[in-house]
Amino acid sequence: MSFHKDKEMAVVADLVKAAHWTREDADKFVKTRDGHVISIELEGVYKSGGRIYNFTLQELSNKQGHDHRIMKLPQAILDLEYLEVLRLPGHLFTALPKGFDRLKNLRVLDLSGSYLEAFPQDILSLQSLDTLILSVQGTLEIPEALTQLARLQRLEISSTISKLPSDWSKMSHLEILVLQGVQSGAFQKGMRYPSHIKRMDFSMPSQDVEGNLEEIPDFSETLPLLTEINLSRNHISRLPQGWENVPNLLSLDVSYNALTGLPPGLGACARLTSLNLESNALSAIPEQIGNLSRLEVLILSRNKLTGLPASLGKLHALLRLDLQFNQFASLPPSMGELIRLETLNVSNNKLISLPEAMGKMIALKTLDAGWNLLEFLPAAVTQLMHLGSINLEQNRLSKFPTPLTKLSSLDQAKFRGNKIESIPEGFWKLPKLRQVDLSSNQLATIPKGLLEARSLGFLDLNENRICDATQSNAVSEFLLKVKCQPGNQDCSKRDNP
Numbered sequence: 269m270s271f272h273k274d275k276e277m278a279v280v281a282d283l284v285k286a287a288h289w290t291r292e293d294a295d296k297f298v299k300t301r302d303g304h305v306i307s308i309e310l311e312g313v314y315k316s317g318g319r320i321y322n323f324t325l326q327e328l329s330n331k332q333g334h335d336h337r338i339m340k341l342p343q344a345i346l347d348l349e350y351l352e353v354l355r356l357p358g359h360l361f362t363a364l365p366k367g368f369d370r371l372k373n374l375r376v377l378d379l380s381g382s383y384l385e386a387f388p389q390d391i392l393s394l395q396s397l398d399t400l401i402l403s404v405q406g407t408l409e410i411p412e413a414l415t416q417l418a419r420l421q422r423l424e425i426s427s428t429i430s431k432l433p434s435d436w437s438k439m440s441h442l443e444i445l446v447l448q449g450v451q452s453g454a455f456q457k458g459m460r461y462p463s464h465i466k467r468m469d470f471s472m473p474s475q476d477v478e479g480n481l482e483e484i485p486d487f488s489e490t491l492p493l494l495t496e497i498n499l500s501r502n503h504i505s506r507l508p509q510g511w512e513n514v515p516n517l518l519s520l521d522v523s524y525n526a527l528t529g530l531p532p533g534l535g536a537c538a539r540l541t542s543l544n545l546e547s548n549a550l551s552a553i554p555e556q557i558g559n560l561s562r563l564e565v566l567i568l569s570r571n572k573l574t575g576l577p578a579s580l581g582k583l584h585a586l587l588r589l590d591l592q593f594n595q596f597a598s599l600p601p602s603m604g605e606l607i608r609l610e611t612l613n614v615s616n617n618k619l620i621s622l623p624e625a626m627g628k629m630i631a632l633k634t635l636d637a638g639w640n641l642l643e644f645l646p647a648a649v650t651q652l653m654h655l656g657s658i659n660l661e662q663n664r665l666s667k668f669p670t671p672l673t674k675l676s677s678l679d680q681a682k683f684r685g686n687k688i689e690s691i692p693e694g695f696w697k698l699p700k701l702r703q704v705d706l707s708s709n710q711l712a713t714i715p716k717g718l719l720e721a722r723s724l725g726f727l728d729l730n731e732n733r734i735c736d737a738t739q740s741n742a743v744s745e746f747l748l749k750v751k752c753q754p755g756n757q758d759c760s761k762r763d764n765p
Contacts, residue, residue, distance in 0.1 A: 276305045279344045283308065286338045287359075304350040312337035312358030312381070346370045357381045357401075369393035379403065380426065387411065395419065398441070403427065415439050429454050436462040443493070448473060452482045452503075459485045466493045471521070472501035482506075482526075487513040500524050500544070512536040523547055523567070535559035546570050546590070558582035569593050569613070581605035592616050592636070604628035615639050615659065627651040638662055638682065645669040653677060661685050661705070668692060676700070684708050684728070693717030696724075707731050714743050727752040 277294075284294045287310055299307035338359040345351075346367055354371075355378040362383050368390040376399040377391070384404045391400065392413045400417070401424040408427040415433050423439075424446035434456040436442070442462040446469040461468075470481060481502040487510030495518040504525040511517075511533040518539060523546040530545075535556030542565040550571040558579025564587045573594040581602030588611040591599075596617040604625025611634045614622075619640040626632075627648025634657045642663040649655075649671035656677050660669070662685040672678065673694035680703040688709040695701075696717040703726045706715075711732040719742060721727075727750050746752075 276348055276350075279342070279347055280305055280308065282342050282344055283310065283338070286340070286342060287312070287336045289336060299353075301350070305348050306350055307353035308351070309353065309355040310338075312356070312360065341365055349373065352376065354378070359383075362405075364388045364390060366390075372396060375399065377401070380424065392416065398422065400424070424448075432456065432459065434458065435460045437489075440464055443467065445469070450481045452480050454481075455485050460489065461485075461487070461491055463489070463491070464493050465491060467496040468494065469496075469498040470502070471498045484508055486510045489513060490515075492516060495519065497521070507531050507534065509533060515539065518542065520544070530554055530557075532556045538562065541565065541585075543567070553577055553580075555579045561585065564588070566590070576600050576603075578602045584608060587611065589613070599623050601625040607631060610634065612636070622646055624648045630654065633657070635659070645671055647671055650674040656680065656700070658682070668695070673698070679703070681705070691715040691717075693720070696721040699723065702726065704728070714747075718743065719746055721750070724750045726750060
């Protein structure tokens with residue numbers, strides 16, 4: 269027995285050496301049980317100029333200028349008959365050793381970020397696998413035989429996937445399915461999803477790369493455990509039918525796609541808490557959105573929306589609503605019914621006014637209404653006693669919005685790029701006010717009452733019409749204290765009004 273254990277450690281030593289680590293480093297990567305190697309977790313990493321690439325073991329970062337990536341997996345690794353976990357992400361080998369199916373006890377195999385040139389067929393015989401994570405270069409047809417790995421619970425494959433198995437329902441233990449790089453046409457007609465799936469992810473992870481997946485199969489059978497679907501960064505123009513068959517869905521991300529509409533059936537997902545539809549081509553939202561009574565996060569930014577359904581007001585659980593970069597000229601009064609809403613972003617639209625009903629949104633903490641056409645704020649804003657941050661930059665305010673002087677929780681306020689000429693003294697008495705941006709306005713003097721701003725830590729007055737002569741010594745000292753960006757002018761050079 270001692271001979272076999274010594275042989276196993278020799279294999280480990282060869283593997284660690286192949287990654288350009290020392291024998292002493294092996295303890296950081298290897299676990300044993302009864303003297304046998306059961307786990308190897310050795311991440312590939314390239315270090316240069318003090319920077320670490322694809323690396324998590326920070327305590328080993330002192331070996332600068334080394335490439336700790338394995339070029340070829342040693343054949344001797346097949347002698348580790350007790351091996352249960354093999355994690356080798358980020359290495360450079362292009363194939364597994366012939367006879368890899370000898371590792372009958374292998375439960376976890378992680379080869380993510382690797383350079384495999386083809387799907388390793390020997391893996392299909394490893395019936396003990398419960399976790400399989402692969403990266404394959406080039407175009408990949410996932411073999412139908414993969415669905416015979418009956419114990420598989422987690423499957424992640426990154427490649428240019430041109431074909432998928434037709435029947436995943438045989439994988440009764442599969443809970444997590446991540447397929448990144450699925451191409452249009454890869455799904456076979458009548459494809460069946462894994463019956464016990466909990467999370468499906470067909471997204472493209474990189475912000476610089478988009479997939480060309482245009483649609484996924486309908487949910488024709490009940491998937492009672494499915495709680496999360498991620499389809500982001502593809503070219504999906506149509507969502508599937510059959511949403512009533514995913515009754516426990518909690519999160520749906522279809523951001524950065526090509527949707528022009530939503531199926532009314534989506535309203536059947538009554539347990540949904542997060543819906544991300546950012547960066548599509550939506551011009552309308554169906555009334556059925558109001559059926560999502562448990563929704564907490566709704567992201568509709570970067571679409572082509574000009575209006576919202578009145579049923580939006582039924583989303584009484586909503587905490588965050590993002591409507592930025594659309595084409596709204598007004599917002600529905602029903603938004604006032606969003607009494608739990610904490611964050612509202614309506615920036616970069618064409619809003620002329622905000623609804624008076626928003627005064628009912630008493631839980632609101634953050635309001636971003638920058639880059640619109642606002643000339644005033646509704647008086648009901650005074651009721652937003654939890655509002656801590658407001659952004660009104662680049663609007664058409666000629667007068668300071670006096671309702672803000674009543675908001676005792678206000679911490680940050682941005683007014684850059686308006687036409688404000690004066691600030692009411694009461695604003696500076698707000699007890700929590702820390703940061704104020706009044707740059708690019710029409711202020712001619714230092715605001716009166718400024719010395720009352722006891723908590724102020726930053727003030728930007730750049731690009732106004734303030735001259736040095738308007739400042740007392742006390743004000744000058746105060747401005748230095750709060751790191752003020754004064755933007756002062758020489759009075760003699762200021763244009764006459």
